[in-house]
Each structure stands twice: as structure tokens, then as C-alpha cells.
Amino acid sequence: MDFTLNEEQQMLADTMARFVQNEYEFEARRKRLAEGPSDALARQMAELGLFALNVPEAHGGIGAGAVETLIVMEGLGRGLVIEPYVASAVIAPRLLATFGSEAQKDRFLGPIAEGRLRFALAALEPHARYDLENVQTHAVRRDGGWRLDGAKAVVPHGDSADWLIVTADTGAGVALMLVDAKAQGVAIDGYPTLDGQRAAEIHLDGVVVDDACVIGEPGQGLELADWATDQGLAALAAEAVGAMAKLTELSCEHLSTRKQFGVPIGSFQALQHRAADMRIAVEQARALALMAAAHVESTDRALRRRAASAAKAMAGRSGRYVGQQATQLHGGMGMTEELACGHYFKRLTAIDMTWGNTEHHVERYGELL
Amino acid sequence: MDFTLNEEQQMLADTMARFVQNEYEFEARRKRLAEGPSDALARQMAELGLFALNVPEAHGGIGAGAVETLIVMEGLGRGLVIEPYVASAVIAPRLLATFGSEAQKDRFLGPIAEGRLRFALAALEPHARYDLENVQTHAVRRDGGWRLDGAKAVVPHGDSADWLIVTADTGAGVALMLVDAKAQGVAIDGYPTLDGQRAAEIHLDGVVVDDACVIGEPGQGLELADWATDQGLAALAAEAVGAMAKLTELSCEHLSTRKQFGVPIGSFQALQHRAADMRIAVEQARALALMAAAHVESTDRALRRRAASAAKAMAGRSGRYVGQQATQLHGGMGMTEELACGHYFKRLTAIDMTWGNTEHHVERYGELL
């Protein structure tokens, strides 16, 4: 095993660092937070190749793998970037490249690589909490397609997506479908989330989807949604690592500069030990984010699922610890919007609650023991 | 509410402190540990009134209450006294005084008060773990009595008891019975336990028990066993408080005398904070041991059960924390038999695993939410 970055990977990491430095320094980010995701920035990210990363070369992409995705996500996490990314640049291209029809690939992968199409993963439902298999959205057969009725819950960036990736129960198994966000019968209620990003409740009321928009076979949808979610989990775990690593660095900086009783508070042993435990938490989360990157493309289903759940559970647990302790170490200022600390804490909290929290993924892992 | 000791209670606490000081100083205890429980010491404890405590005055006892029991148990815990006490001096007299027939009271309570009869609570079975209601011991009716077949597991001090308090399934509910330890068909296999005390596996093979030895009504046995166990739990919780309070004191002493790099290790902030957390753990356990003392005699069944389980769960959790941390603070020496530290850790560990560990009692409490 070799954990060092090769030349291309190092360049990618440097690119991310520069991007964040130029566009996402604290004050710049506050402005972006107030204004919401920016099309100009999305274009810039596309120019950097970030949307082409997971698109195969044959379709105009870079055809990179899970490791490169991890590098990008860690960078986005360090910068607390709010632009929609995971569903459009990781989940959708991988899903379509792996399970899509040739027609779907031709239709979608090019525009994805160019950053011109946005996707959202809309697989969870209002009463399902984190259970993918609890699908109450119904798909009824009608000539050459399906009629969908149902609702999807807390869809990250659901209100800025062009296409929704949706599960629906056909009566003979669940199908995974692409739904045009502007199709008749689609109602998208967007709202802000605690971390300054956005999500949406989505209602499907007699939405017509034709067969060309079904991914894989109808009946295969649950497995595909599970696969797609695992790609997302691996990405979120890496983002969390970036965020908590940066937050730990900020905390250590604070400890070395902030003085009390005439000495830097970092000279107090209890706080040194706390910093050590935060650093250890980051290391554990990073180890499993790497493991997830290693296995998320595996055809061994149990291996893939275990890896994704382990990484997400650890990201949640470590993120919670690091977020809480960073706030504590920053004192009152850590409780305010005026330092970066609290923004990291909020994003880490939101990541934990997305697509299954720590408890959910520990349970999912336990079922695979 | 008044948590101060009245004059009699203060005298009792002083008595316990003197007893421990005279008979159970560390080296003396090591000798006792090698020799096992002592009849002479039991007589001395009887002379101090410790066995009469829970016997009503009408039967030659002191007729004290749960608070006095708590004071005694805390004292025994501080001294790590290995003499059998809880079943004989707390559970049996309370059980008989509350639910026993007049004949049972006349027969047993006097000798109990004088410390001449030893009891053991033998309610749990080999495959039942901590589930009282899992009774596979059978009681079959035969003229004027019952014939018992079955087994009882990890009975504290089961091999030095004169009488066993036993549950048995009559087919029409469970009965609680007193079984003469010397009766035909009773086989008692005693063995040492990790804390230097003793327990026993007990086999009942066609043991004949006559009706006079049934406590309460046959069919009421499960409720009585539950009640009896709760008395024991409250006592163990108080013993644990004594042990962990003393262990915390010993640890603080160690911190103030042991030097490293030329200063007492207690001057290191991280260790001061650890001592604080240990002290807090003791305080929490003490609070609930007091609550258990307040409610263990309550006729409100749910209140009693909740209080006993809460106290035992907290005693287990706090005891584990204090035991582990004390060992850590004592360093290598904490890992040896040569300091008191490890002996406290072992007793606290054994208490946690007796009559339901922390996990069991959290679950039991949860069922009463």
C-alpha cells in the first residue's frame, strides 16, 4: 500500500488549496454564504476540472477515481465550500458511467463534465428517517414510462438541481429514475440548512417519467440507490476530514496565540491533551475515509457497504468531538458567527445528519458483522 | 430533605470507621484475604449490632432503615470487608420481616439479629444471565411441600450460607423459598471470585422443601425475588460508593506525594482534572445511592425498581471509571496486588457484575420509562 500522493494527485491537492485560498477565505466566504451558491464559481470549478473528475475519458471527463475524489472533498471541507458538488460531480457521473445505458451516458456525462447539469440525490422519504428501503413513492406503469407519486425529504441542494435521482416502488421492486426537476407535477420546496447550505422537500404529483430515464433495470433500484448513497457517503466522509483537520489546526493556532493569566492557553496541559485527542480523532476519520476510497468501487457489496458506513460513522463521531471541543477551546468566541470555528462545527454537524448519522451507520455496519 | 447524619447515624458511621481501622487496615486485610471470612469477625460484627440492623425491634433487632444500611455498607465498602453481609443482614431480615409468616419471623429473625444464621440469595440461573424471570428450577408439589430440581448461578457467598433464598417455577407461577443448605439433594460448589470473595454454583436435585419455607404465596415469588434483589442492589450501590470514595482519596494522596521530574504529579493539570472527574463520579453515585435508600422500601413498585436500577447502574459506571482511572494514576504500582488501589478496582468490578451490570440496569430502567 502506498499512501503518498503521486504527481497528479499532488497537483490536484494544490489546486484545491489555491481555490479555497482565493475564493473562500473567511470574509469572502461570509459574503458567499449570504448570497448563496454562485454560477460563476461553479464555472470556475468546472474549468479546474472538478466536475469532469468522475466522468470517464470517453465522455470528455478525466476518469479519475475515488482517491482523487477524496482529495477534492478534503479540499472542499477545509474551505467549507457551499457550492453544490457531491451529487452532481460524484454520485451522478459514477452512477451513470457504471449502470447507465449508452443513451444515458451520451446524454448526461458530457454536460456533467462541463458542469452544466446539476443533480440531487432524492432517495430518502419524510417518514423513513435514514432507511433507503422505506420507499412509499409509487411508480405506476403507463405507456412507455411511469407515473410517479410521492415525496422525498431533506434533499441536499434539491432546489438548485436540474435532475433528481429518485427511488420509486413499481410494485415489482424499486426503480431508480432520473426526474427532470422542471417536469410537470414536481414541486420543490427549498430551505436553508443549519450550515448555511440548502436542501429541499420534493413532492411528486403524477410526474411522468419515460423509460429512458430509468437507471439499470426497474427492480434493481434499491441496490443502485444504496450504491449511489455509498459513493456520497465516502465523499462526505472525506469532506468531514478536511473540515475537522482544518478546525483542529485553527484550534491549535488559537491555543498558541490566546493568552490568559499572562501565558498562552496552549501551555496548559489539559488543553494540550485535548488538542491531542482532537488530532487523534482526525487521524481515525482520515484512516477510514481512505479505506472507504479503497473499497467504495468494490464489487464486493458487503465490503463496500461496511467501508462506507464505517467511514461515515467515524466521520460523524470524530466530527462531533472535534467540533464540540474546538468550540470549547475557543471559549465564548467559538460560540459566535464571527470566527470560522463555529462554521466548521455547523458543517460537521450537518454532515453527521446527512444520509445516515453515526448511529444509523453503526447499526448498518452491525448488520454486516 | 435533610442529608445530615443524626446522632445515632453519626455513631454508626464512627463505629464502622473504627471497625475498619482496627480490623481491616491494608496488611491485616491481606491476611484475611488469604484466610477467608472469619467467624470471630462475624461475632464482632454481631456485637456491634450490624446483623440486628434490619431486624425489627419486636424480634430482637434494631429496626433501623435503609439509611442506616447505607451507612454500614459505605463503611464496608471503604474497608473492602470480605465478610458475607448483604444477603444475611439486609436481604433476609427485610424480606422475612415484610413478607414472612409469623412462624418464619419467630424462627429466623432472632438468630439473624445475633449473626448466627447466614443466608444467600440464589435467584439467578446459569443460562439466565441477569434475568430474574428466567426460572428453570422446577418445584413439583408433594405432600405438604415441594420437590425442587434445578440450578442457581454465581451465588455470592453461597458456600458459607445456612439457608438459600431460591426461586422455583411451580407451574402456576414462581415461588420464593428458603432451602436448608444442608438438605438432601443440595450440592454447593464454591469458588473464589476476582475480588477475593467467594461465590457458588448450586445444584438442587430432588430437594424437599416444606410449605413452611415458602415466603409469601407461591406464585408471588418473582415479585418477592425482585423486591429482595432491589434491597441487595441498594446495599451494593452504597458499598460501591464507599469503595470508590476511598479509592479517590487514595489516588489524590498518591498524586500529592508521588513525584516525577522533581514535582508532585498532582501539580499536573491533566491529573488534577482527572481527580476532579473521579470525585464527580463519586458524587453522582452517592446521590443515587441515597435516592435508592429513600425509595427501596417504597410500596410504589415502579419507583422502587427505578431507584434500585438507577443506583446500581450509576454505581457500576462510576465504579468502572474511578477504578480504571485510579489504576492509571497509580501507574505500574496500580497494576499490582501490593497497593490497595488494585483491590478496590477489583471489588468495584465485581460489584458491577453482580445482580445485573450497568447495561442490564439501564435496560431495566428503560423499560420503566
Added chain:
Amino acid sequence: MNLHESPEDAAFRAEVRDFVAAQLPEDIRQKVLGFLRVPREDYVRWQRILATRGWGAPGWPAEHGGCGWNAVQRNIFDEECFTAGAPRQMPFGLAMIGPVLIKFGSDAQKARFLPRIVAMEDWWCQGYSEPGAGSDLASLKTRAERDGEHYVVNGQKTWTSFAQWANWMFALVRTSADAKPQRGISLLLIPMDTPGITVRPIRTLDGGHDVNEVFLDSVRVPVENRVGAENEGWAIAKYLLGHERTAIAGLGMCKRLLRRLKELARTQARHGRPLIEDPRFRDKLARIEIDVLAHEWALARLISLERAGLGLGAEPSMLKVRGSEIQGELGELLMECAGPYAVPLVEAALEFGYDGPTPAGAELNALAGQYLDLRKVAIYGGTNEIQRGLIGKSLIPL
């Protein structure tokens, strides 16, 4: 020992409970229990209801308009009010400057301010902390220079809770530079509408606005507004910080959060059944309820020992630490109840009466903010690190 509530105390508890149940306005109750924003007028409304009943100042002696209650009664009162969803009684007047005036104030000051505190005709804020100084009072920088019958105050205060709503501030200022740091401090009472005062909000993680920076730029304060002698403010500050040490246990808040948590655990589902029936979540509920019980009994014991004159050592610090840990955990569990619906945060829905859309109702919408906000309990009133240091040092003779 008597481990049961005395009949008098039980009767008192019932009386408080009945009163709160009958008199607490329903809209206020809903705001408080639903973790919605509570506006200024609600605090005033509730305080006046209490004052009308004669319960405006639980901690004060009767001769100054207080209830003259003992610690047990005060604790019962707090607990019942909190659990029922009453807004907290603002401490700045009642628990801070009030007791200081009673002990150090002139007769004129007492007559002028104390009744207005009880009736909440004044809203006080606290001018203690300064930027960069943390809890280290000796490094106080705000200066007050004598100019005839006035002090001219220049400096900056921070973490000033509700300064935006206050019409009075009590502030520590430096009135002499040559003395050693602890000396040369005075306590001034400053009307917030005095020219030269600027209040700047500090937004907290939950989007809320409780705390502020307060800038003082040549603010003229009459000398008669000084409490106690000039340069003798240190003793007053210490008195104030040592006051009401058992209140930091936060027991009422723990019980309120626990009650709410159990309600939500009954209405929120997981794998198709109520959370309270999920063995994993039920264990968590059991654990935290056991923690709250331990906290309650530890507090009761401390109050009893204190009444018996057995003195307080580091025990209040222990209660502070435990109280904040429990509140932090309850915040986590509340958020966990909401699961994915903890992520949405529609700020407008934190206002009572909001009838716009939220993804899953206002009650879940408020939980993430509440979780974030509760982290502060481990920081304020002396961080848990400071408390642990006090406890540790009290245990280890060096």
C-alpha cells in the same frame, strides 16, 4: 437524614406548580418549550406576574421586597418554573446588581432601584467582560475619570447579554491606575441612553442575538451612580461572583430538556415505531434520565449540607460541570430525535406565530440551533476547565 421532601416543601411545590400552570401565558410557554425566540416583553410579562404574586425576588430578604425563601424553596421554585416552561427570571437585576445594592448600596440607591428590579421596570445588563480579558478581572481596561460630579467613562465591554434591551448597565471600571490591578476598580450604574454608548450585536451559532459588544465613548455618569466607595469595586465584584452558587447546577433546565426529549421520543419514529421503543434510543433516554436524577439528588444534598453549615467546598463546581455536560448531551439527543430533519434551519420559523413552510414543523426546525446554543453552558460562568481545576486543587494537597 430524612430523604423525603417535607410536607411543607411538598405543599410549597404544589402551590408553585399550580400557580405556574394557571398563570403562565400559553404563548410564552410554547415559545420557551419549543425553543423559539422569546422577545423582551415576554420576560417582562412573566416577571410582573410573579411580582404581583409576591414572588418577584425569590432570593432576596423580605424587607427588600423578596420572598425570604430558604435554599430548598428557591430550588423548588426554580425547578417548577423551568420545567413548566416559564422564561428564566433575568439574573442581571435579581441575582446580580440587586444583591449588590442590598449589601453595598446607599439607602437612596436601594429605594430608587430595588422596587424597579422586582417589577422589571428596568432591564439591567452586566458590564464586566472586556475583549481579550476572559474571566480575568484584574486586567480590566475601561477607565472612568472624575470630572466634577461625573465620571467620564471610556472603554469597551463584551459578552453583554441583552444590552440591546437594557436601559441600565452596571459596569466595573478602573478609577485609579496607580494601585495594584485588583485595587482601583469601581462599580458604576450607567443609563444605557447616555450619549456615547454604542451597542453592537454578536451573532451566535444558532443565529440568535443575546450577546453584544458595548462601546463607551466619553460616557458621563453621575458620581451618585457609583456603588460603594471609589476604588473598592473588587470586593463587590467578588461578592457578586460568589452569590447563588447552587444556581449554576442548571437543574431546572436539565429537567425541561429531558421532558421535551421524552415527548419527542414518543412522537418521532424510527424503523416505523416510536423512538422510545427503539432499544438503542431507549437506553440513551434511560442513561440521561439517570444522570438527571443523580444531578438532582446531588444538588438536594448540597443544599441540605449548606443549610446545616457544613460549608461549600468545590461542590458547586462539580454541579456546574455535571449540569453543563447533561445539558450538552440532552441537546445532542434532542437533535438526534429529529434525525435528518435536524438539518433544516428556517430562521423565520423560530418566531412564534410563524405560519410559513418548514420541512417538518417548527418543533424540529429549532433543535439544531438549540444543540449549538447549549454548548455555551460549558463555557460561561467559569469554563469547565476552570471548574475542574478548582475541584482538583481542592482534592490534592500540594
Added chain:
Amino acid sequence: MNLHESPEDAAFRAEVRDFVAAQLPEDIRQKVLGFLRVPREDYVRWQRILATRGWGAPGWPAEHGGCGWNAVQRNIFDEECFTAGAPRQMPFGLAMIGPVLIKFGSDAQKARFLPRIVAMEDWWCQGYSEPGAGSDLASLKTRAERDGEHYVVNGQKTWTSFAQWANWMFALVRTSADAKPQRGISLLLIPMDTPGITVRPIRTLDGGHDVNEVFLDSVRVPVENRVGAENEGWAIAKYLLGHERTAIAGLGMCKRLLRRLKELARTQARHGRPLIEDPRFRDKLARIEIDVLAHEWALARLISLERAGLGLGAEPSMLKVRGSEIQGELGELLMECAGPYAVPLVEAALEFGYDGPTPAGAELNALAGQYLDLRKVAIYGGTNEIQRGLIGKSLIPL
């Protein structure tokens, strides 16, 4: 990056696994995995099996009889041996005095001692710690005075593991009193049968006897048994302590304990079904397995970065802390598996082949002792407090 084991490493792993499966004597495996006492001869037997295969000294260069393996291979070897239930290779010869002799020993010393270490013809023990000195080597008190061609050694060592089984001890002694504390230390090799040596057992919490006090009373040691120059032992001691820093992760032990835990969770029941199906216990298993995985990948990453010359900072300390925490928790969970049957402790049943009574079989009987014993991992090799201090200081520029 390449996050998959290389084909060569995978083949090597398979080779080791097959070898251990075929060659590890069954009785030894049972003792080790059952937490029974492992006698001296079993360690020797296994070491000789490894030596015969050419795997006696994984960490040594080939020219001294070692395997010449890289860190990845050493880690694979350790992991496979541990997981399969092999006794650990005693570190005192292989990982301590062996590497020291290779670097600092004379040719005669190398020729004399190294082959005997690999074949375990000698059993070495370590004479470092002294009573009251902890890990503070500078305060070393044992004196060695020159008397012709001998040193005469007087003093006391403690925490000497397996001194009762050793025929050689390497000991730090003070050969000069006038220098500053770090100077004036020498390293001597002492035959344990030299007159004047007394070994006193220290019983540990689990009733075991691994560690000892060693008293040295006018023990005469030939000058040729000194390693390196007189008074230059400090550098040697530092070299020794800095060696094999990734081994402190204890990954093999973590995996062994985890495997055992999962076995027990399948055979032990709660509420009538296997523990592994109990949702509460299964969650705990999942959590700890996730922890072990994280530990494994963190170690693999560290080894990779180290090989790439990216250097070790405080990472080994992090692995030490996590490894000890995980082992401690696994010890707790193993004990929890046994429930009430964790309480009995029949010492005789800790010996292999015991056929007397135990309440619930030898396998549960050993668990409480194992739990107690595992607490030591957070203490030895530099306490976790020391490790956390090192990590913290490396993070915070002061």
C-alpha cells in the same frame, strides 16, 4: 496512492498465515487465545520454530541472522502471528538488546550473543526501571564500581519482566557520580546466576507473575560485558527507546482480542439469543470493529509515509494511545460477554490442561483477569498522559 495491498505483500501475508496455521502447536494456540498462562518453554518452542524457518529475527538485517524485512512486511508478520494465537516474540532480546548490540556491540559480543538470541538459547530481561524513578532515567541509582577486570554492582531494579525466567539481564548502571545525571551511565550484560542477585516477584492484579524486583548486592560483572564505552550508556538507552516505534500500536493484539470477542458473542446468550444478535451488544461490536479498522488503516498509512521518508512526528504516540484505548475497551467487552460469570476466578483453571471444576468453563474464567491485565497497556511504554503531552506539544507552537 495505492490503497490495496500489493500482490507481493498479499502473497507474503498468505505465506505467513499458512506457516503459522501449520506450525503453531495447538496447545500453545489454545493457551494464548484462551488467555491462559503461557509457560517459559512455550515461548522458546515457538521462537525456535520461527528461527528454523529463518524468521527468528524479523526486525534485524540479514547479515546478523535477521529477515531484512521492510516495515510493511514486519507489520504483516506481526499481525498474522498475533491473530492466529502465536505467543509474542519476547522483545527483550530481539527488539532491545539485539539491536543495541548490532549498533554498539563489539564483534566478540555480536558473535557471542546474537545467534543465541535468535535461537532463544538465552532469555534476556531488562534492567532499566528503578523504584520511584518511573521513566526518568536521569535519576538512575544503581552503582557499578570498577574493581580490576570487574564492575561491582549494587542497587535495585524493578518492573523487570520475566526476570525469574531470564539467564541474562542488560542493565543501566551509574559508573560515574561526578558527571551530570545523563552522563556517567553504562550498559552492562549480567548473567542472572551471578551471586548477589535476588529476584522478588511482583504479583499483578490478575494474579499473574510477569514482573519482578531484582536486587543486586555486590554483583561482580566482567568488564568485557560492558556494551559501548564507559559512561556512554545514555545514547544507547535513547537509541533503544526510539526503536520500533510503530510496534506500540498493538494492532495484532487488537485484532486477536476482537476475533475472540466475536467468537464469544456468538456463543454467549442474552435474553435467550446470541449476544451478537442483541441490538445493544451488536452496536458495541460494530463500534469497536470500526475502531480497529481505523487503527489498522492509520498504522498502514504511517508505515507508508515513513517509508517514503515523510518522517514520524507524534504519530506513533497517537497509535500508542488509540491502541491502548482499544485494547482496554475490548477487555471490557470480553468481560461483558461473560456477564455474571466474569466474577468467578479460579486461578488453577488458568493453567492449560486443568480439568477441575470451574463454574462456566475455563474460557469465561479467564476474562476478568484479562480485563484487569489490559489496563497496563495505557501505562507501559510511556503512559498515555506522556504520549498526549508529546502530541499536544507537537501541535501547538508556543
